[in-house]
Amino acid sequence: MDKVFINGLKVQAVIGVYEFERLHSQPLIFDIVMTSDLKPAGQSDDLNDAINYAAVSEDVVLLAKNSKPLLIERLAEEVAAMILQKYQPQDVTVKISKPEAVAAANCVGVEITRSK
Numbered sequence: 271m272d273k274v275f276i277n278g279l280k281v282q283a284v285i286g287v288y289e290f291e292r293l294h295s296q297p298l299i300f301d302i303v304m305t306s307d308l309k310p311a312g313q314s315d316d317l318n319d320a321i322n323y324a325a326v327s328e329d330v331v332l333l334a335k336n337s338k339p340l341l342i343e344r345l346a347e348e349v350a351a352m353i354l355q356k357y358q359p360q361d362v363t364v365k366i367s368k369p370e371a372v373a374a375a376n377c378v379g380v381e382i383t384r385s386k
């Protein structure tokens with residue numbers, strides 16, 4: 271199946287279970303894959319027939335900045351639900367990396383896949 275993807279979308283957001291994490295924003299990195307039939311957009315050459323990755327990116331940034339959840343699992347569910355409802359892909363995979371959470375690791379995070 272065809273896919274539209276966003277890789278390495280960086281957002282400064284308040285997130286985390288510990289008190290010190292609630293005081294300042296920290297970086298999150300989103301990798302998102304949306305499964306959809308891209309043939310209509312390929313044939314019409316019209317953005318209205320496509321999932322606009324720029325619009326999705328803006329919505330993800332806004333949501334991530336406003337949500338302020340404790341767990342990245344919660345944010346991943348919110349992002350997946352928003353994308354499914356607004357952009358109607360067949361399914362969406364949302365990976366969120368938290369690069370500053372564990373000092374000894376490059377990154378930690380979650381990845382979920384949700385369908386309509």
Ligand SMILES: Nc1nc2c(c(=O)[nH]1)N=C([C@H](O)[C@@H](O)CO)CN2
Binds near residue numbers: 287340342343
């Ligand atoms: N599965 C998860 N584990 C942890 C999370 C999380 O959101 N999901 N969060 C934390 C803390 O906020 C952590 O990032 C601080 O280092 C711990 N584990």
